[in-house]
Amino acid sequence: MAEHDTRIWPPTEDTLPLGLGPAEWAASPTEDSATQRQPGLLLVDDDPFMLGMQSRMLRSMGYSKIGTAGSAEAALALVLAGRAAVDVVVCDLNMPDVDGIEFLRRLGDSGFAGNVILLSGEGPRIIHAVQKLLAGRRLRILGALEKPAGRAALRALLDRWHPLAPAQATDEARVPACTADELHAARQGEQWVLHYQPKVDLQTGALTGTEALLRWNHPEHGLVYPDRFIGLAEDCGAIDALTGWVLGAALAQLSRWHQQGLLIQMAVNVSMENLRAPCFARKVGALVRHSCLSPQDLTLEVTESRVMALAPEPLETLVRLRMQRFGLSIDDFGTGHSSLAQLRDVPFTELKIDRGFVHGARQNPLIRPMLEGSIGMAQRLGLQTVAEGVETEDDWALLRELGCDIAQGFFIGQPMPGEQLHAWLTDWQARRPRESAT
Numbered sequence: 025m026a027e028h029d030t031r032i033w034p035p036t037e038d039t040l041p042l043g044l045g046p047a048e049w050a051a052s053p054t055e056d057s058a059t060q061r062q063p064g065l066l067l068v069d070d071d072p073f074m075l076g077m078q079s080r081m082l083r084s085m086g087y088s089k090i091g092t093a094g095s096a097e098a099a100l101a102l103v104l105a106g107r108a109a110v111d112v113v114v115c116d117l118n119m120p121d122v123d124g125i126e127f128l129r130r131l132g133d134s135g136f137a138g139n140v141i142l143l144s145g146e147g148p149r150i151i152h153a154v155q156k157l158l159a160g161r162r163l164r165i166l167g168a169l170e171k172p173a174g175r176a177a178l179r180a181l182l183d184r185w186h187p188l189a190p191a192q193a194t195d196e197a198r199v200p201a202c203t204a205d206e207l208h209a210a211r212q213g214e215q216w217v218l219h220y221q222p223k224v225d226l227q228t229g230a231l232t233g234t235e236a237l238l239r240w241n242h243p244e245h246g247l248v249y250p251d252r253f254i255g256l257a258e259d260c261g262a263i264d265a266l267t268g269w270v271l272g273a274a275l276a277q278l279s280r281w282h283q284q285g286l287l288i289q290m291a292v293n294v295s296m297e298n299l300r301a302p303c304f305a306r307k308v309g310a311l312v313r314h315s316c317l318s319p320q321d322l323t324l325e326v327t328e329s330r331v332m333a334l335a336p337e338p339l340e341t342l343v344r345l346r347m348q349r350f351g352l353s354i355d356d357f358g359t360g361h362s363s364l365a366q367l368r369d370v371p372f373t374e375l376k377i378d379r380g381f382v383h384g385a386r387q388n389p390l391i392r393p394m395l396e397g398s399i400g401m402a403q404r405l406g407l408q409t410v411a412e413g414v415e416t417e418d419d420w421a422l423l424r425e426l427g428c429d430i431a432q433g434f435f436i437g438q439p440m441p442g443e444q445l446h447a448w449l450t451d452w453q454a455r456r457p458r459e460s461a462t
């Protein structure tokens with residue numbers, strides 16, 4: 025086969041004769057439409073017995089686009105040559121010479137933007153650490169399994185594969201970092217928009233409030249998310265004006281909802297930089313009064329994006345906000361700098377558990393104890409608990425069992441423009457889990 029051959033699937037028998045190349049491919053001779061929708065699988069393992077066993081098992085499960093490679097080098101050569109459409113790499117972590125970690129790093133560096141399933145006999149902590157190592161790369165980790173992987177577990181992970189997923193990830197990655205000039209232009213051009221994500225009571229299913237989430241409606245890149253520009257706004261001194269705009273817009277929306285009879289709360293994210301300004305607590309109090317709302321209607325979610333000891337100024341602002349009866353939430357608890365020390369020193373009213381400790385916790389022996397521990401600790405401290413990243417009904421059910429108060433996540437509703445909240449609420453009331461009767 026010529027190097028520039030762009031044929032993707034299946035390789036014909038004469039180009040990759042079984043048993044002769046560094047990697048072996050076996051495809052069904054004719055492809056029906058069901059086969060075309062299947063992912064092309066590449067099994068990578070140094071143990072020929074394991075390769076044969078996995079390959080037979082996958083074929084018996086109905087997968088027919090299966091290739092095998094007995095070493096990382098063979099697998100890389102095959103993927104980089106582009107001689108077959110590899111959608112999912114099923115990779116053993118423990119291989120001699122080039123191990124699974126190095127293999128996947130090189131695979132990611134090569135521009136391969138497919139999916140990966142990790143197999144290892146190393147136990148859940150190592151597997152979890154490797155998943156984290158790979159998370160920042162273009163590779164999409166479908167999941168990890170302990171060896172030998174069973175049929176049902178493998179099937180569940182392969183069902184997560186979707187042909188369009190890598191392309192979407194690539195588009196996201198293509199949005200460049202923003203510049204201070206663009207940030208200034210955005211302010212002039214009124215390119216900021218707020219989306220609102222519902223927060224729901226886990227016992228009753230009732231809507232309790234929304235979190236206002238800032239988006240930048242960029243003229244070229246479409247909606248840009250805050251992780252792309254908040255750090256920059258902090259660095260160039262634009263964060264106070266930005267947060268001021270968010271507070272004003274969010275309170276105006278809340279005021280409209282209250283006038284319509286929707287008596288819910290609003291949560292707004294503030295950074296530690298905002299809290300350094302000595303007039304911040306007074307300004308927020310004035311804004312709330314101007315909107316004919318009360319401080320109890322507003323919760324400020326405090327995040328810290330950089331290493332900074334809790335200085336006197338932010339602490340003073342937080343205490344003054346609390347004395348006015350605003351809600352104070354420690355956001356993304358368990359990650360970054362949202363630490364036990366902050367929880368001890370600041371009069372928070374709410375603990376918001378990061379999504380990384382929520383989604384999939386029932387099956388995950390590492391994060392479940394951390395979720396249980398966080399909820400238990402918050403309860404004993406008298407704090408309301410909010411779980412982010414509730415993506416499935418199973419996440420919802422576990423949080424109910426554990427006594428968490430409020431849920432937020434895609435299972436309930438995505439962030440949406442304010443005018444869509446009523447339609448979402450009608451839909452949610454029809455589909456919310458049945459055990460949460462009001």
Ligand SMILES: [Mg+2]
Pocket residue numbers: 235293325355
């Ligand atoms: Mg938040």
